[in-house]
Amino acid sequence: MSPIKRLSRAEVRSVDQRTIEEFGLPGVALMENAGRGVFELLLSLKVTGPVKICAGKGNNGGDGFVIARHLDNAGIPVQIFLLADPEHLTGDAAINYQVASRMGIPIQSDPVLSDPDALRTFLSDADWIVDAFLGTGVQGTIRPPFTTAIQIVNQAAGNKLAVDLPSGLDCDTGLSLGDCIIAAQTATFVAEKKGFAIPESKQFTGAVHVVDIGAPRQIITELLQKQTS
Template structure:
């Protein structure tokens, strides 16, 4: 199976959106539905979703919407400055607000108490904090948030890549989600199978999200 770097994946994503005309929100919706497909909905009813404010976080919010529509109990947490959110993150954030789904914000250490309580009452935690573009060490509230998730006994599912894992090298950027399962999109990310990748990713599932062959070939050829 073809393994890609974060830059290659960005090129493919950009070609899909800008050259072919597939809206990013469509790819995000496809990604969310593929994550839902990989959840045993007969076994899990209570979920905590922790989302960043980038496109990975947007995936997480879309997943939360679908779980809520399916009648599941979902607590959604957003960590990061929403005003700096990506366009498609903001779209899904607005949809949840319009559905009157309460969103908890992690802005200071006191907010972590609400996260701890939610994690204790959940059966699955969905990690959608950082995606493949992460290149800096994780510190502060983000580090504490990941620590709370990792200390839980819940099943942990990571969206695209465990938060804190380098998509290119599989190195740990100070700390990292230790997932039971990672649903990654369209192509296998190099970091998932190199260095610490497999140890932190758990079961790896690669799901197509509607990216055409021409976009994939273009992205791989031009790198």
Template structure:
């Protein structure tokens, strides 16, 4: 199976969006639907979703929307400055607000009490904080949030890559979500099967999200 670096994946994304004309929000919607497909909806009814403000977080918000539409109990938390969020994150954030789906913001240590309460009453945690572009150490409130997630006994599903894992090397960037399952999108990320990646990714499933072959070939040749 083809393994890609973060730069290669970014190049493939850009080719899909800019050269072919597939809107990023379409790819995000496809990703969300594939993630929901991999959840046992007969077994799980209560979810805690923790999203960042990039495209990985946008995936998580879209997943939350679909689970809510299916009448599942969903608590959605956002960590990070939404004013600096990606365009497609912003679209899904606005949709949730228009649907009157509550969004909880993790802005300080006190907010982790509400996160802990949600986790204690839920069955599954969905991790969509950081995506493949992460290269810095995870510190501060992000570190505390991931620690809260990892201390639970809940099943953890990570979107694309466990938050805190270097997508290229499999190195843990100070701390990392320890997932039971990772749904990685379109192509296998190198870091999932290198070094500590195997330990933190759990079961790895690759799901396609509608990227055409020409975009993948062009992106892989770029780097």
């Protein structure tokens, strides 16, 4: 099968929705596959830690919790900074937060980034920083507290890896939504995103790696046919 070229925001949503609703593969399994794939990429990059996961409240953050769990199981030092209230997490992200928490992985939570210096300190000794703040669904100008958090991450010395796409990058246009993570590596799911086609996106994504999450081949084949018809 020819690889799918790139996915738009709507196509990303369609792949996930059809996989869950038509094929019965739970979202938590897709999240597990995504997080495990990013973990394996980090291993291939010879990551030794400390790894600092920067998570938001959505599924992107949920992927971050899965990544943290696998790093911890591999004996690689990892900590999580959650830019959300844990009690506001829902669905698959909430499940994986609870697992990470019960494993004793250190988690700091500051929903409104009331103490920016705490995030700076958190990142100060990072070998790698994993950006799991925001996903493909984000549109419009990035707002606080993410604006400040993104700026702090970009100022930190550690290597940056973005989960699916850099937080603050528009999935479809490949342009910054105001403030955007500048990553050295991006682990993107299923296929590259539509916006990655424009040269301007590369300053934010760095090297792009496509991670398989187990979506059925039929869905990808149909998308490819639509893209080429």
